[in-house]
Amino acid sequence: xxxxxxxxxxxxxxxxxxxxxxxxxxxxxxxxxxxxxxxxxxxxxxxxxxxxxxxxxxxxxxxxxxxxxxxxxxxxxxxxxxxxxxxxxxxxxxxxxxxxxxxxxxxxxxxxxxxxxxxxxxxxxxxxxxxxxxxxxxxxxxxxxxxxxxxxxxxxxxxxxxxxxxxxxxxxxxxxxxxxxxxxxxxxxxxxxxxxxxxxxxxxxxxxxxxxxxxxxxxxxxxxxxxxxxxxxxxxxxxxxxxxxxxxxxxxxxxxxxxxxxxxxxxxxxxxxxxxxxxxxxxxxxxxxxxxxxxxxxxxxxxxxxxxxxxxxxxxxxxxxxxxxxxxxxxxxxxxxxxxxxxxxxxxxxxxxxxxxxxxxxxxxxxxxxxxxxxxxxxxxxxxxxxxxxxxxxxxxxxxxxxxxxxxxxxxxxxxxxxxxxxxxxxxxxxxxxxxxxxxxxxxxxxxxxxxxxxxxxxxxxxxxxxxxxxxxxxxxxxxxxxxx
Amino acid sequence: xxxxxxxxxxxxxxxxxxxxxxxxxxxxxxxxxxxxxxxxxxxxxxxxxxxxxxxxxxxxxxxxxxxxxxxxxxxxxxxxxxxxxxxxxxxxxxxxxxxxxxxxxxxxxxxxxxxxxxxxxxxxxxxxxxxxxxxxxxxxxxxxxxxxxxxxxxxxxxxxxxxxxxxxxxxxxxxxxxxxxxxxxxxxxxxxxxxxx
Numbered sequence: 184x185x186x187x188x189x190x191x192x193x194x195x196x197x198x199x200x201x202x203x204x205x206x207x208x209x210x211x212x213x214x215x216x217x218x219x220x221x222x223x224x225x226x227x228x229x230x231x232x233x234x235x236x237x238x239x240x241x242x243x244x245x246x247x248x249x250x251x252x253x254x255x256x257x258x259x260x261x262x263x264x265x266x267x268x269x270x271x272x273x274x275x276x277x278x279x280x281x282x283x284x285x286x287x288x289x290x291x292x293x294x295x296x297x298x299x300x301x302x303x304x305x306x307x308x309x310x311x312x313x314x315x316x317x318x319x320x321x322x323x324x325x326x327x328x329x330x331x332x333x334x335x336x337x338x339x340x341x342x343x344x345x346x347x348x349x350x351x352x353x354x355x356x357x358x359x360x361x362x363x364x365x366x367x368x369x370x371x372x373x374x375x376x377x378x379x380x381x382x383x384x385x386x387x388x389x390x391x392x393x394x395x396x397x398x399x400x401x402x403x404x405x406x407x408x409x410x411x412x413x414x415x416x417x418x419x420x421x422x423x424x425x426x427x428x429x430x431x432x433x434x435x436x437x438x439x440x441x442x443x444x445x446x447x448x449x450x451x452x453x454x455x456x457x458x459x460x461x462x463x464x465x466x467x468x469x470x471x472x473x474x475x476x477x478x479x480x481x482x483x484x485x486x487x488x489x490x491x492x493x494x495x496x497x498x499x500x501x502x503x504x505x506x507x508x509x510x511x512x513x514x515x516x517x518x519x520x521x522x523x524x525x526x527x528x529x530x531x532x533x534x535x536x537x538x539x540x541x542x543x544x545x546x547x548x549x550x551x552x553x554x555x556x557x558x559x560x561x562x563x564x565x566x567x568x569x570x571x572x573x574x575x576x577x578x579x580x581x582x583x584x585x586x587x588x589x590x591x592x593x594x595x596x597x598x599x600x601x602x603x604x605x606x607x608x609x610x611x612x613x614x615x616x617x618x619x620x621x622x623x624x625x626x627x628x629x630x631x632x633x634x635x636x637x638x639x640x641x642x643x644x645x646x647x648x649x650x651x652x653x654x655x656x657x658x659x660x661x662x663x664x665x666x667x668x
Numbered sequence: 669x670x671x672x673x674x675x676x677x678x679x680x681x682x683x684x685x686x687x688x689x690x691x692x693x694x695x696x697x698x699x700x701x702x703x704x705x706x707x708x709x710x711x712x713x714x715x716x717x718x719x720x721x722x723x724x725x726x727x728x729x730x731x732x733x734x735x736x737x738x739x740x741x742x743x744x745x746x747x748x749x750x751x752x753x754x755x756x757x758x759x760x761x762x763x764x765x766x767x768x769x770x771x772x773x774x775x776x777x778x779x780x781x782x783x784x785x786x787x788x789x790x791x792x793x794x795x796x797x798x799x800x801x802x803x804x805x806x807x808x809x810x811x812x813x814x815x816x817x818x819x820x821x822x823x824x825x826x827x828x829x830x831x832x833x834x835x836x837x838x839x840x841x842x843x844x845x846x847x848x849x850x851x852x853x854x855x856x857x858x859x860x861x862x863x864x865x
Contacts, residue, residue, distance in 0.1 A: 234803065235801060238793075238800070238801055238802060238803040238804070239803075239804065242803055242804045242806075243806070243807065244807065245723070245805075245807040245808070248723060248724070248803050248805070248807075249724065249727065249728075249803050250723045250724020250725055250726075250727045250728070250803075251722075251723065251724050253724060253727050254724055254727070312719075312722035312723065313722065314721060314722055314724070315718075315721050315722075315761070316720070316721035316722070316724060316725075316726050316761075316763055318766065342676075345672075346672040346673065346676060347672075349670070349671065349672035356672075357675055360672075360675060360676065360679060361679050364676070364679050364680065364683070365679070365683055368680070368683055369683065372687060372691070376691065376695075380760075382695060382760075383756075383757070383758060383759055383760045383762075384698055384753065384756050384757045384758065384759065384762070385694065385698050385753045385756045385757075385762055385764075386691070386694040386695040386698050387756075387759075387760065387761075387762045388756075388762045388764050389690050389691065389694040389698075390690075390691050390694075390695075391762075392690075393686060393687070393690040393691055397683070397686065401683065434678065434682070437678070437679055437682040437683075438682040438685065438686075440686075441682055441683050441685060441686025441687070441690075442685070442686050442689065442690065444686075444690060445690055447766070448764070449734075449738060450732065450734030450735060450738040450739060450750070451732050451734075451751065451764055452732070452750075452751045452752050452753040452755065452756065453694070453698070453753065454697075454698075457689075457690065457694065460689065460690075461690075520738075523738060524737075524738050524739055527734075527738070527739065528730055528765070528766070528767055528768040529767070529768070530767065532766070532767070533767065595768075599739070599740065599768060600739065600740050601740065602740040602743035602744045606744070606768070606770065606771045607797050607800065610769055610770070610800070610801055611799055613769075614799075614801070617801070
């Protein structure tokens, strides 16, 4: 899986297996709960999907109503799974795969504990009806101090280490730094302002959407792109092509990800310049995505001629990049004024979001987990069959789910645009698509169950065979900046 | 300045530009008006707004009437004109929404003025719209003993939904608040009404 590169940096610790395993506890504290949150998110999403099949399903309990479990699923995925995996990527990068000392080890553990305590409280609060219905900012107030403190405990040290151990040519470091910095900055500002009584009116909505798209693109998207730049050189044997174009793409991404949010406010009570800024920024984000994509595919074309063995890291990464480019392109197309009339407020927009979240972010994150967990735990993944099953269930599930929502959203948009067609009939015509989406949602649940069991198997095996693992340690990754002899 | 510090500074500047343009400026230009320009919503409707938010109504309903060139909202009768920033000026809750799996509610209080209709809809939406996706919010209602004549807002239920003998179903405080909030949603000027969807 991992390609070993010639050493250019003198490793500070002896064996690669030992180096990676110094990260065992922090990674398990980050990724163990993340796997649980992934399950929670998927189960809640499946319940939401089943409620679209029959709204009376589990309808007697307020905490399981569609309007509560739908945001709870979404928030569990974003805050429970995505951010901890993003932090893991940064942790891996700054310690160069465990070869440099991990100074903030105890802080990482405390941070993970606080984060999960805060998030359990927050998701429980959403289900109990404590949410302010602010989409990505929907966690209740009481959970925010714990989450903020937890994030800072990790991120301050990670940012300091990333800057201190900077590599001139590393695009991965740039993207990871963007993600690390944006989340506390954006989240802190948004949380403080939303609790200021003077902040009211439609400015609340523009704040909400600035945060939503900022977190999606400049936070989580930057983490995932950092992972692409970390893994691709290892998998392809060469860095991504056109590094200057990559740097340009990075700065475009950093700027326009902060401005794209108001594209969602087309037709809303906002000045035209705000909406136009959002629309043009969304379009320029797609240009930046295309620049990253060109570098990736040119490198992939040259580096994969001899790659014949099935490799989960590569397959997940490739699917992630295809989803990334498709979602970015779809995002730019949907906000064009000519289209917006037909697609705004339809499930087609949901399809684009799902493609970015599940197709790009989660698949890229899985790619990282398949690459680094064997390094950290000192054992290869126990079953290639389970890895294949995970990939196939995920890829089919995401593809069908997105496909159904795209087609359904198109019909919904055309129906909504016809004023003679009652809204009730428009939604009834959408029902077959929404109800069919329960099947791919179940496939995704199965995929995440397979991954969870596989992870558990790996952890148990690594725990029971530590000494054997020391002897058969997988070679250190040759991730960008992680050069091992 | 070293390269990593330049990159860090660049990131902070890029994020700062976004905050300045999309948060600070709207707050200055579109934010709350002076005290003389009308007050904030108050009373039961405010509680109802919180119930609306807590139950994720904005997951399926918007509160934005788009101009005619961007959608058929006005032709559908969801409002006599597009939604303006001033209509939300004093509100802390701005549930513009993201998806339409139901009608826009920006002016629903203008179209439906009868509280009982809302109570029936919330208790069992399928009695009004067969086959609808809208879930039941019967957990916002209470079953109380029937002492003498039924309370004025008790629901007339039959069949499987009927309460046991000697009991009646009445809206709880949250249902009353939610309906008060929905009835307060009249963002069009008086005299300009839309048609019922």
